[in-house]
Amino acid sequence: EAQVTQNPRYLITVTGKKLTVTCSQNMNHEYMSWYRQDPGLGLRQIYYSMNVEVTDKGDVPEGYKVSRKEKRNFPLILESPSPNQTSLYFCASGPRSGANVLTFGAGSRLTVL
Amino acid sequence: AQSVAQPEDQVNVAEGNPLTVKCTYSVSGNPYLFWYVQYPNRGLQFLLKYITGDNLVKGSYGFEAEFNKSQTSFHLKKPSALVSDSALYFCAVRDPYSSASKIIFGSGTRLSIRP
Numbered sequence: 475e476a477q478v479t480q481n482p483r484y485l486i487t488v489t490g491k492k493l494t495v496t497c498s499q500n501m502n503h504e505y506m507s508w509y510r511q512d513p514g515l516g517l518r519q520i521y522y523s524m525n526v527e528v529t530d531k532g533d534v535p536e537g538y539k540v541s542r543k544e545k546r547n548f549p550l551i552l553e554s555p556s557p558n559q560t561s562l563y564f565c566a567s568g569p570r571s572g573a574n575v576l577t578f579g580a581g582s583r584l585t586v587l
Numbered sequence: 588a589q590s591v592a593q594p595e596d597q598v599n600v601a602e603g604n605p606l607t608v609k610c611t612y613s614v615s616g617n618p619y620l621f622w623y624v625q626y627p628n629r630g631l632q633f634l635l636k637y638i639t640g641d642n643l644v645k646g647s648y649g650f651e652a653e654f655n656k657s658q659t660s661f662h663l664k665k666p667s668a669l670v671s672d673s674a675l676y677f678c679a680v681r682d683p684y685s686s687a688s689k690i691i692f693g694s695g696t697r698l699s700i701r702p
Contacts, residue, residue: 478630509692514596516677516694517631564630573619573638574681576690578630 476501480565480579487555488587495550495582497565503577504570506548507532508540510561511581517564523548524570555586589614591680593693600668600700608663608696610678620661621679621690622652631677637661638683648672668700 478499487493499506507522509532519532523542537559539551548567552559563582568574591612600606612618619638623631635646642654652663663676678693 514694517692566631573636573683574690575621575633575636576623576631578623578632580628580630 476577478565478567478577478579480563480582482582483580484583486585486587489556490554493552493555493584495552495563495565495584497548497550497579498546499548499565499567499577500546501567501577502545503567504545505574506542506565506567507576508538508548508550509564509566510534511564512561520550520563552584555584557586560584560586589618589680589682589685589689589691591678591691591693593676593678593696595696596694597697597699600698602670602700602702603667606665606668606672606698606700608676608678608698610661610663610693612659612661612678612680614680614682616682616684617656619681619683620652620654621681622646622650622661622663623677623679623692624648625675625677625695627674634663634676670700670702673698673700 481496504525508520509517518534520538521540523529565579566576568576621636622634625631635644637644637654645651650665675695675697677695681690
């Protein structure tokens with residue numbers, strides 16, 4: 475089944491404790507992206523990647539890091555989480571060009587205390 | 588700069604009645620337009636898209652959307668609502684000359700269908 479898999483789905487952590495949210499896709503998509511969803515703000519893009527070893531900032535990159543060492547994986551790293559990073563996070567993938575339809579993961583709900 | 592607006596935070600409709608979820612956009616040139624749906628505890632799922640051609644686009648679960656270039660709108664519609672249509676709906680837009688990274692999402696509209 476074609477899918478984007480995120481882990482963990484739920485996480486409660488404390489300020490300053492480094493964490494990684496993994497994202498993996500099995501559709502050989504070049505493009506991958508991370509979004510955060512907050513009430514009233516819709517989806518805001520954090521980072522994206524157009525291909526292996528190619529990453530770039532989205533609209534709200536502060537406090538986050540990403541890497542793209544393999545085509546299928548695009549982990550989101552919070553080096554020192556803060557309470558304002560409490561949010562629902564989505565990973566998505568899609569074709570690099572054309573009328574791209576994105577496939578989303580099920581989401582990761584992160585709470586930073 | 589491109590943008591997309593969903594003017595209603597919530598839409599309430601009785602089951603069996605027609606529904607409309609509004610979306611307006613701003614983008615240079617002819618846009619790519621999308622609707623996605625998010626059910627509770629799930630990721631966004633693709634519903635339909637407009638690229639070119641017929642202004643009325645049909646998608647999954649009986650939904651359709653009408654592209655109106657003069658009004659820069661792409662409203663989502665369904666002739667007869669079901670309780671199971673209750674979900675959060677997102678409109679999205681992209682300039683066809685930009686890359687996948689430039690897909691912009693609206694703030695979402697929560698659709699509530701009462702029995």
